[in-house]
Amino acid sequence: MTTYQLYLQTKGINKRNVTFSHLMAAFLLIIMGAVSFVIIALLGQTKAAAPEADAMLYKSVSAIYIAAGIVLLALTIGMNKRIVQKKNSTILRVIEVAMLLPVCVFCINKAWYVPAAFSGIGILGIIYAFYYENAAEKPSIITINEEGIAIPNHRTSFISWDKVLRLIVRHRILTIEVNGNKLFQLDLSADQNLEVTDIETFALEQIKSNKKIIKNDW
Numbered sequence: 389m390t391t392y393q394l395y396l397q398t399k400g401i402n403k404r405n406v407t408f409s410h411l412m413a414a415f416l417l418i419i420m421g422a423v424s425f426v427i428i429a430l431l432g433q434t435k436a437a438a439p440e441a442d443a444m445l446y447k448s449v450s451a452i453y454i455a456a457g458i459v460l461l462a463l464t465i466g467m468n469k470r471i472v473q474k475k476n477s478t479i480l481r482v483i484e485v486a487m488l489l490p491v492c493v494f495c496i497n498k499a500w501y502v503p504a505a506f507s508g509i510g511i512l513g514i515i516y517a518f519y520y521e522n523a524a525e526k527p528s529i530i531t532i533n534e535e536g537i538a539i540p541n542h543r544t545s546f547i548s549w550d551k552v553l554r555l556i557v558r559h560r561i562l563t564i565e566v567n568g569n570k571l572f573q574l575d576l577s578a579d580q581n582l583e584v585t586d587i588e589t590f591a592l593e594q595i596k597s598n599k600k601i602i603k604n605d606w
Contacts, residue, residue, distance in 0.1 A: 389533055392587050394562060395577040396528040396540075401521050402471040410471060413484045417457030420491065420503065425450035449520040456487055474521060474554045481518045484525040485511055528573065530562065532587065534594060537564065544572070549598035555591035557584045 408471070428446045463471060470476050488507045495504035531538040536548040537555075547566060554565040557576070563570040577583065 391451060391531040392583070392590065394530040394532070394582070395580050396530060397575040397577045398527055401472070401474070404515070405449045406472045406477055407468055407520065409513065410460065410477070410480060412508065413514060414464060416506070417453050417460065417487060419498035421450045421453030421457060425454070438444060453487065459596060460484070479520065481514055484514050488514070503530070505573060527577065532591065539574070549594040552591070552595050555588065555595070557587055573591065
């Protein structure tokens with residue numbers, strides 16, 4: 389079976405989204421650390437106060453989280469061009485998860501479900517951001533064969549030849565005209581050698597061979 393594969397131009401990572409996600413992680417660390425520090429300080433004046441050694445430990449950990457959040461905030465703002473690079477962003481993602489995961493586990497163990505939920509949501513958000521950053525750089529490949537045209541990650545994932553009216557490749561743009569006055573235009577990656585004549589000839593042959601013949605019976 390004759391098959392042609394065309395690489396679509398990758399959308400790339402939205403740097404604003406990367407920056408925003410790191411800022412949210414920084415603010416989450418600061419807020420969680422500050423809130424826990426204040427609560428421990430207030431409980432210290434009541435009968436529900438934790439032992440002095442435990443209270444000092446909790447305050448120290450809270451201060452570390454506040455400091456970590458401030459450092460992350462400063463790095464994200466002051467070194468933004470480096471932070472949004474994939475390698476550096478991934479390192480920060482690992483650090484952010486490593487900071488939030490112990491909090492989540494500890495809070496679940498203590499049945500403190502509200503802070504556990506906040507830290508858990510933060511972890512899920514970081515994991516999603518990591519997945520988004522990697523998925524955005526993966527190439528999408530259009531497959532053209534005798535069955536039709538397969539377009540990944542598109543609202544119309546497959547187009548059979550009997551619906552295609554025309555297929556052309558011009559200036560690194562794949563144009564597909566289909567029934568119902570619909571037109572698909574897809575940007576192709578520049579890092580590939582396109583067999584334009586062969587692709588268009590193959591498409592024309594498939595369009596002709598799959599063209600519906602309308603019979604007038606009246």
